[in-house]
Amino acid sequence: MNTSKISYKKPLLETPFHERTSEHCYANDWYRWAGYKVAKEYSSTELEYTSMRNTAGVIDITPMHKYDIKGEDAKKFINKLITKDITNIQSNQVAYGIWCNEDGMVIDDGTIFCFNENHFRIFCAERNLNWFSDTATGFNASVEDISPSIAALAFQGPLSCKILNLLKVENIENLKPFHFNNYNIENHNVTISRTGFSGDLGYEIWCDPSQAIDVWDSLFKFNRDYKVLAAGMNALEMVRIEAGFIQPNVDFMSAEQALRPNRMRNPYELGLGWLVNLDKEYFTGKQALIRHKEKGPEKKLVGLDIEGDKPAVGSVLYDNSKKNQAKEIGIVTAAMWSPVLKSNIAIGFVSKEHYKLGSNVYAEIYHPEELDYRKIWAECKVVKKQFFNNPRRNETPAFT
Amino acid sequence: MKKFDVIIIGGGHNGLVASSYLSKKGKKVLVIEKNENVGGLAEYAESLNCISPIIKKELGINVNNINHSNNIISLEDNQNHTILSDKNGKLSFVQTNADENDQKKFLSIINNYKLFSKTLGAFMFQKPPRVKSGKRADLFQLISMGWKIRKLGKKNMRELLRVIGLNIADDLEDNLNSNNLMGLLSHEAVLGTNLGPRSPGSILTLLYKQAINDNIFNLNKIEVAEYINQLEDCCNKNTVEIIKSSEVKKILTQNNSVTGVQLTNGEIFESKYVMSNADPKTTYLNLLGAEILDTDFIRRTKNFRNKGNVAKLELALENEININNIDKKMNGKFIYAPGIKYIEHAFNANKYNKYSENPCLEFYVNQKTLSANVYYVPYLINTNHQENEIIERCVSVLSKFIPDMKIVKQKLITPNKMEEKFNIAGGHWHHGDLEIDQLLMMRPFYGSAQYSTPINGLYLCGAGTHPGGGLTGINGLNAAKKVIEDLK
Numbered sequence: 086m087n088t089s090k091i092s093y094k095k096p097l098l099e100t101p102f103h104e105r106t107s108e109h110c111y112a113n114d115w116y117r118w119a120g121y122k123v124a125k126e127y128s129s130t131e132l133e134y135t136s137m138r139n140t141a142g143v144i145d146i147t148p149m150h151k152y153d154i155k156g157e158d159a160k161k162f163i164n165k166l167i168t169k170d171i172t173n174i175q176s177n178q179v180a181y182g183i184w185c186n187e188d189g190m191v192i193d194d195g196t197i198f199c200f201n202e203n204h205f206r207i208f209c210a211e212r213n214l215n216w217f218s219d220t221a222t223g224f225n226a227s228v229e230d231i232s233p234s235i236a237a238l239a240f241q242g243p244l245s246c247k248i249l250n251l252l253k254v255e256n257i258e259n260l261k262p263f264h265f266n267n268y269n270i271e272n273h274n275v276t277i278s279r280t281g282f283s284g285d286l287g288y289e290i291w292c293d294p295s296q297a298i299d300v301w302d303s304l305f306k307f308n309r310d311y312k313v314l315a316a317g318m319n320a321l322e323m324v325r326i327e328a329g330f331i332q333p334n335v336d337f338m339s340a341e342q343a344l345r346p347n348r349m350r351n352p353y354e355l356g357l358g359w360l361v362n363l364d365k366e367y368f369t370g371k372q373a374l375i376r377h378k379e380k381g382p383e384k385k386l387v388g389l390d391i392e393g394d395k396p397a398v399g400s401v402l403y404d405n406s407k408k409n410q411a412k413e414i415g416i417v418t419a420a421m422w423s424p425v426l427k428s429n430i431a432i433g434f435v436s437k438e439h440y441k442l443g444s445n446v447y448a449e450i451y452h453p454e455e456l457d458y459r460k461i462w463a464e465c466k467v468v469k470k471q472f473f474n475n476p477r478r479n480e481t482p483a484f485t
Numbered sequence: 486m487k488k489f490d491v492i493i494i495g496g497g498h499n500g501l502v503a504s505s506y507l508s509k510k511g512k513k514v515l516v517i518e519k520n521e522n523v524g525g526l527a528e529y530a531e532s533l534n535c536i537s538p539i540i541k542k543e544l545g546i547n548v549n550n551i552n553h554s555n556n557i558i559s560l561e562d563n564q565n566h567t568i569l570s571d572k573n574g575k576l577s578f579v580q581t582n583a584d585e586n587d588q589k590k591f592l593s594i595i596n597n598y599k600l601f602s603k604t605l606g607a608f609m610f611q612k613p614p615r616v617k618s619g620k621r622a623d624l625f626q627l628i629s630m631g632w633k634i635r636k637l638g639k640k641n642m643r644e645l646l647r648v649i650g651l652n653i654a655d656d657l658e659d660n661l662n663s664n665n666l667m668g669l670l671s672h673e674a675v676l677g678t679n680l681g682p683r684s685p686g687s688i689l690t691l692l693y694k695q696a697i698n699d700n701i702f703n704l705n706k707i708e709v710a711e712y713i714n715q716l717e718d719c720c721n722k723n724t725v726e727i728i729k730s731s732e733v734k735k736i737l738t739q740n741n742s743v744t745g746v747q748l749t750n751g752e753i754f755e756s757k758y759v760m761s762n763a764d765p766k767t768t769y770l771n772l773l774g775a776e777i778l779d780t781d782f783i784r785r786t787k788n789f790r791n792k793g794n795v796a797k798l799e800l801a802l803e804n805e806i807n808i809n810n811i812d813k814k815m816n817g818k819f820i821y822a823p824g825i826k827y828i829e830h831a832f833n834a835n836k837y838n839k840y841s842e843n844p845c846l847e848f849y850v851n852q853k854t855l856s857a858n859v860y861y862v863p864y865l866i867n868t869n870h871q872e873n874e875i876i877e878r879c880v881s882v883l884s885k886f887i888p889d890m891k892i893v894k895q896k897l898i899t900p901n902k903m904e905e906k907f908n909i910a911g912g913h914w915h916h917g918d919l920e921i922d923q924l925l926m927m928r929p930f931y932g933s934a935q936y937s938t939p940i941n942g943l944y945l946c947g948a949g950t951h952p953g954g955g956l957t958g959i960n961g962l963n964a965a966k967k968v969i970e971d972l973k
Binding site (some may be wrong): 163186216219220222223366369370372 | 775776777780781782916
């Protein structure tokens with residue numbers, strides 16, 4: 086990280102796209118992410134969201150942490166780190182995984198790129214160098230934080246493949262979901278992976294910081310017809326809730342950061358049990374996870390379909406339609422009105438008796454109306470977290 | 486492939502105690518020792534006398550004290566040495582420069598410390614309780630610990646709680662004037678630790694050592710070689726198999742459980758129970774392998790403080806050794822640590838992995854030979870000790886008191902050499918510092934206390950466990966009891 090660019094007047098680093106993002110950012114509204122400033126909102130969150138759902142949106146995700154794992158034991162290291170078994174992973178494949186501490190509590194999630202048996206790259210939202218380095222003890226594997234050396238963009242939306250096609254990115258439509266390869270965008274070598282958090286067709290583009298501006302400009306080249314927009318963190322938050330992706334320190338506390346032990350969550354509570362392979366010989370947290378699985382989760386992160394149109398942000402959940410008889414049974418961690426689904430959705434923790442799909446719970450929504458709160462007692466149905474999952478997302482060749 | 490009920494890695498005295506006990510209970514035991522002789526670090530345990538009476542009783546060991554002297558001689562540059570005599574725990578001054586008031590206060594401080602260490606001593610020989618285990622026995626033990634402290638009475642309890650985290654220099658400077666006396670007590674507090682007299686917690690280490698040894702100055706010595714022989718005999722009588730000159734390469738596991746051990750020559754022995762007399766770091770990081778341990782656990786293993794800083798110096802002189810201003814017949818433990826400042830300066834160098842120009846010494850004289858503990862000689866990573874320089878510095882200190890030193894033979898055993906010979910990571914006497922966060926149920930660290938490990942069937946029985954090093958044998962005994970309990 087180039088710390089010489091930091092001063093007390095400019096305490097945050099600028100990404101290689103800053104020249105462009107600052108032009109687009111009329112709102113001048115910045116979000117602090119891993120020491121960088123990225124736009125919260127460029128001009129209008131709704132428009133940015135709409136671009137991702139209807140054409141394509143570009144998000145600067147450079148602050149993502151990137152770690153290179155190299156060495157003979159790189160694969161063994163990954164298998165010890167994450168709860169899933171990646172023994173059969175192939176080159177150019179991407180795995181989604183979570184890692185837990187010894188108590189089986191989730192620390193973070195990330196995507197793991199396999200270059201070859203001896204070289205992996207992990208992308209994640211939180212800092213993990215300490216954890217990875219300590220995990221590498223005893224393995225012939227080096228862990229290197231290469232975060233500043235790669236500029237990254239998420240290019241998400243139904244027309245993302247079409248636009249890449251127009252940019253003459255050869256064979257991009259045949260890139261399968263959770264795969265990556267090297268491509269060329271207008272004479273710039275980039276790595277493109279078919280990954281993302283929009284629940285729709287989308288790509289992530291990784292390139293050298295020196296080419297960042299050119300790559301950015303290319304994506305906006307056909308804007309006369311397609312209206313690609315730069316999207317900020319607020320719009321990203323909307324699409325990720327619709328897609329049912331969870332975020333550390335928003336939907337759950339990372340076990341490395343939580344101060345109160347009872348705030349940590351295990352994969353079964355987060356609905357990520359499918360990422361845990363207890364048949365694997367060894368990984369950190371296995372013994373604890375065996376116990377957690379046996380016991381079953383006390384509460385679970387679920388999707389909620391809420392009546393009405395007032396977002397249940399920060400709501401407490403209850404078990405009874407009658408307010409005066411109701412008992413607290415959970416809490417909402419993220420909520421929104423979904424424009425594309427035309428429904429009022431939320432993600433939240435619900436206790437054991439109520440997390441079965443189809444059960445009814447009640448949210449007390451505090452809806453601000455001109456300096457006053459209207460309290461709404463809204464019925465919610467427990468549903469799958471994946472509210473929006475367009476078939477386009479998994480089709481190969483991709484929609485063009 | 487041979488099968489055993491229990492395999493013990495390392496024939497140090499704790500390993501021998503554990504194997505004797507287990508074989509007495511009818512278990513088929515194998516001990517694997519790297520060196521030609523068993524006993525391990527006990528070879529260097531010149532000034533330790535602390536075999537617990539429990540061991541003597543349980544294993545029928547009978548070693549006599551070689552009561553070669555009752556004197557503690559604190560040397561001073563101006564040759565006005567202080568001589569203390571210890572008659573069955575009762576201290577008195579034979580010769581000193583300190584005034585009467587100081588002498589009185591010195592003895593009263595020692596009495597106070599004795600009282601406190603007795604309170605701690607009650608926990609020394611038991612398996613430390615586990616906090617929050619939900620078991621009644623653990624809870625009862627915790628309550629009894631609290632009760633023992635409360636029973637000191639209001640005034641004494643307050644005093645204990647006041648000094649327990651304090652550094653020894655503060656407490657001594659509050660009460661004494663004589664540098665020599667302050668140096669003497671500070672020496673006992675910091676020897677074998679990674680603390681200086683001004684480091685917080687140095688009183689606790691003194692109390693702890695005193696609790697283990699039941700004596701503040703460790704005077705009564707035992708014939709260590711005889712003790713080890715008896716332990717070996719005890720093993721042989723009970724058909725314990727001891728393989729010497731063989732090194733364990735790996736502890737074999739499957740599915741989080743021990744299956745046996747593999748030697749460096751490839752030979753494999755099978756057992757569902759393995760006890761490691763090695764230190765925690767060696768056991769977990771080398772023998773077991775970090776690959777199968779949780780990352781949090783590896784962090785704690787790596788953070789275990791185990792840097793040794795005492796070297797052993799053995800000198801043989803041409804003539805019989807006479808100390809200036811000391812009667813020839815007067816023998817005992819000689820200490821050169823003439824003041825808090827002197828020790829603290831020696832410690833300063835240690836912080837930066839250097840050995841001080843002016844080392845502190847504790848030594849015994851036997852006619853023409855002299856054996857000394859020298860500190861601080863820090864364990865070094867990536868560099869080597871300038872051994873001749875260290876010896877020179879020691880000799881220049883010694884020559885202040887011994888006229889005409891003509892050295893015939895000299896031998897220095899640095900912490901690095903101890904590490905090499907006995908496979909003790911860090912070359913630490915106690916396998917790891919005896920400090921408040923590495924004691925009792927926290928020893929060696931969370932997840933590994935009470936002699937057990939995260940791996941089923943693997944146990945620790947070395948000095949890295951409660952109650953630490955010092956030839957007590959309690960570590961081995963408690964660990965063996967735990968194995969018997971789990972074997973049922």
